[in-house]
Amino acid sequence: MKLFLSYPLNRKGTLVFDLDGTLYDNPAYIRFQEESQIKKLAEFLHLSYDDTYSCVRQIRQLRENSHLPPTSLANIFKERGVPFDLIIKWRIHEFHPSDWLSHDALLFDSLASLKASYVLGIITNNPHAVAEESVKALGVSNLFNIIIALDDTHRSKPDPLPFKALLKKTKAEPRDCFVVGDRYSIDIEPALAEGMNGILVDSVKDVYSLPQILLP
Numbered sequence: 001m002k003l004f005l006s007y008p009l010n011r012k013g014t015l016v017f018d019l020d021g022t023l024y025d026n027p028a029y030i031r032f033q034e035e036s037q038i039k040k041l042a043e044f045l046h047l048s049y050d051d052t053y054s055c056v057r058q059i060r061q062l063r064e065n066s067h068l069p070p071t072s073l074a075n076i077f078k079e080r081g082v083p084f085d086l087i088i089k090w091r092i093h094e095f096h097p098s099d100w101l102s103h104d105a106l107l108f109d110s111l112a113s114l115k116a117s118y119v120l121g122i123i124t125n126n127p128h129a130v131a132e133e134s135v136k137a138l139g140v141s142n143l144f145n146i147i148i149a150l151d152d153t154h155r156s157k158p159d160p161l162p163f164k165a166l167l168k169k170t171k172a173e174p175r176d177c178f179v180v181g182d183r184y185s186i187d188i189e190p191a192l193a194e195g196m197n198g199i200l201v202d203s204v205k206d207v208y209s210l211p212q213i214l215l216p
């Protein structure tokens with residue numbers, strides 16, 4: 001875990017989590033999400049699955065070669081001409097979190113204790129329906145005060161808009177917000193750019209230990 005604090009910890013405020021890869025570890029489900037979306041993109045572009053995947057890999061490599069930070073799959077799809085409404089529809093149709101995720105008592109305990117001092121939120125590149133089914137499957141759905149999902153802003157992290165939307169809705173001061181995520185360039189960098197704090201986690205196990213750091 002790595003902390004990026006813009007201000008000293010005052011041990012209260014707004015704690016905003018990324019969902020996938022942060023509130024659960026399930027490499028097979030993460031892989032399924034990517035592969036199922038590439039399958040939809042292949043149909044859309046009338047290309048084979050393999051050609052589509054190598055095209056996505058090429059875009060990622062080109063960004064890296066040009067020293068650009070990694071971006072989300074949704075942003076790559078948008079660049080390829082897929083309308084955002086369709087990206088949202090594909091995700092709702094293909095992702096069934098309850099097939100992949102189950103109740104996590106350690107996560108519940110951590111979030112329940114953090115909730116005593118923090119407003120809890122989620123910013124996710126998945127649509128609301130998927131986010132809500134995910135937190136329900138994890139057994140933590142009643143703990144979150146706010147979810148900013150792909151269908152709220154029609155922009156995908158690292159775009160600044162979802163972060164701005166969260167600040168607007170919660171009326172929180174950026175300095176009192178902590179964004180917790182598993183990808184620096186997608187979750188943390190744009191949060192820091194808004195003046196928020198960032199906590200980069202390796203896995204949900206780091207989320208289990210957040211109360212030790214964030215609570216008095």
Ligand SMILES: [Mg+2]
Nearest residue numbers: 018020021182
């Ligand atoms: Mg993630």
